[in-house]
Amino acid sequence: MDSGMKLVKIYECLCDATRLRILSVLGQGPLCVCHFQEILREPQVKISKHLSYLRTRGLVVYERVGNWMVYELPAKPSPELRANLACLQDCAREDAVFQRDLARLKKLAPKFAETSPCCGGACAPAAKK
Amino acid sequence: MDSGMKLVKIYECLCDATRLRILSVLGQGPLCVCHFQEILREPQVKISKHLSYLRTRGLVVYERVGNWMVYELPAKPSPELRANLACLQDCAREDAVFQRDLARLKKLAPKFAETSPCCGGACAPAAKK
DNA sequence: TGACTATATTCCAACAACGGAATATGGATA
């Protein structure tokens, strides 16, 4: 499984639909777990476990903001990761599942910004000013 | 597992080192199973099973030439597949494992062309004229 | 036809991934 190959580890992270959706949404900006839940419409355990999976493999980083854990893509990804994330964003444009997620993100962003303390700060793309 | 998502199926194919090596080498041209064995230095079962895995998922196609099964990348891959294969070829350049495979391919190509009937035809990159 | 060659398939054991239910953790707040 391990094989030590960097590329394999990246692809292992990419071969699950939930994780792809997480990474796709993260392409728009940082987000906390409860917002992932709303956007992907998946239970907390599922989201949390997949984020944990991605975290331990370096595909995402996180920061605590009060009770919230705000996840985002690494600032300086390896060339391999950078290339594959770009490729993913590209391909994701074609698929209805990703489109729906992004549409929900767009729709919910203002609400997130108002109602969630974590989003006054880093969370939600609306925060990028 | 299934999830129906096209992208996931592609990534599932890419998350194994042997399959990545196969696809990397196939980037240079068609090849038969026994030549994969020599280049990757892996046993026949392993090669054959991974080729079968890739075949059933549409990442490779094959043609029978006498006793030999000559595999190659699909002529008209889907946009997703095309993008990811390009990305893979790119990333593979950086990794020693792929480099060694390609070096062995280059070294062995002439020998293949002489000694293997299958390579008078489609097999081995030397055949691209 | 029978032997040979290249490849595929089956059987099996070890192991990892996935999801959900329940529970734990840790910071915030009263």
Added chain:
DNA sequence: TATCCATATTCCGTTGTTGGAATATAGTCA
């Protein structure tokens, strides 16, 4: 301190993946 909230972790059953040994298949050649 007790409580609440967001999130993480553990436990567990199901299912998929991997690799190797042995065996099967299907062309080819004598």
